[in-house]
Amino acid sequence: MHVASTAVLISEVGPRDGLQSIKTIMPTLNKKLWVDALFNAGIREIEVASFVPARMLPQMADAAEIVQHAKTLNGLTVLALVPNLKGAEHAILAGADKITIPVSASAAHSLANVRKTREEMIKELKRIVEFRNAHAPSIKIEVGIATAFGCTLQGLVAEDEVIGLAEQAALAGVDDVGLSDTTGYANPSQIKRLFRRLRGAIGDKAGAAHLHNTRGLGLANCLAAYEEGVTSFDSSMGGLGGCPYAPGASGNVVTEDLVFMFEAMGVRTGVDLDKLFRAREVLQAGLPHEAIYGMVPEAGLPKGFDAYKENLR
């Protein structure tokens, strides 16, 4: 077992994963204000946009403008999702520091999500890496293995195929490869087993945990990943995004709750919870008619929480 770290990176995916999952289009100004508020709360990596054709995702039509704005925040890693080489070119041109590429472990999901087989996606990865190496060598490339813990289309996903695909992505030259529980199927034992295998297979290229809370296990799964040595966690403010089946059953792990868990454990996130709650108000102002989730914001911080944390030092 890996020794758990005393600090973790919270990578906020709401402006991309959250906003592309809802019908409402957040105005560009509100997106900028939200990104600013997240940064002011101490978030140091934000997935700000997805570079896909605007006719497919009109919510992301202002991707380049959002990237350029986010670049003005000193110390922020500006992350953008891209499904292919064309998207990567646009993201890099816009100024993204890092791009993230989804590669589905489920054959069925790969075709449904990006209209490519897994093998075609690995080839696309190689083209993206070549482009980066030739034109923008300082840009980081991350791969997230989607449906790594099971798939709503095909059910089981073989763990050997997940790890095999991660190895191929690492060999293609990307900087790190994380695992995504796209469907909210994962359990803590599976999380530990797969992240252990991932590290065994690709070493320090083992990347972030992108986990969903569809079945209520989001934080338990994050805890399991943390205990297995994972130090980078994707989450979404207000739980926006993913597949919301039911009230409270948000898709992504809720940033506010995740930060609370780690801070309460004495694991540093660099995030100020009070300022994070203010960023939540900025989010809500930009989406006045959307329900946003989060247990800690609803219940409030425990009485004496600051004193409790002080005692941990």
Added chain:
Amino acid sequence: MHVASTAVLISEVGPRDGLQSIKTIMPTLNKKLWVDALFNAGIREIEVASFVPARMLPQMADAAEIVQHAKTLNGLTVLALVPNLKGAEHAILAGADKITIPVSASAAHSLANVRKTREEMIKELKRIVEFRNAHAPSIKIEVGIATAFGCTLQGLVAEDEVIGLAEQAALAGVDDVGLSDTTGYANPSQIKRLFRRLRGAIGDKAGAAHLHNTRGLGLANCLAAYEEGVTSFDSSMGGLGGCPYAPGASGNVVTEDLVFMFEAMGVRTGVDLDKLFRAREVLQAGLPHEAIYGMVPEAGLPKGFDAYKENLR
């Protein structure tokens, strides 16, 4: 660290903790049907009632009748909560197999909850143990240290006081002493630290984890307790009970979600999830106007879940 077990006991507290927390009074017949359905799903310990004066908790006026009914279920441990000797006498007379007594670690909560100081509660415990030893030596006595992880009235609760109180309870002659996160304040590190200390202090008398989901950490905290060697978990069907602050922000850990987590991990609970969902329908039929929670019942089991579990064997 304790070696985690391959099986756990799920102790359903809904008929007591859940039903006493809501205004609606479930008819006696529906209570019996619900207890039957829980038993049929494989639940083998149920906290069926609280023995307190009916003028204080009219929801529990039929406590003796429910205990007597539950006693007809072969193999079920019938548990009743009692706040004092008089309640213990009534519960034992009714036929309970086991009684559970709340002892608050927070001085403020002790006075508010049972109108006794902590010292007075330890004296009451001794009287209950003497009564049991003299009249019903086969009855088990459990203590739950309430507000063990923090208190909404006084904030911090000193860990030394929690462990000291558990030691006094064990010395008083009770069979086991568990820890309760009455307020939903706990975090996974704290859970591990306190259950480790508890076992160090009272050995095999270390008992169940009674955890709440108020801040979304319920399952993560159960996972932490499980990893620390805890094998008995209180939970409530539909998350009934505790202090519901917000939609989805139920009090107790949801039985359905907890059973799913353990079963998905390959940890045996003895509970059949499909039958548990049917018991949930029986609960809802008995409380047609109450909201009941649960992420797994809303989202459904993962596709291929049976095959996944089969692979774990």
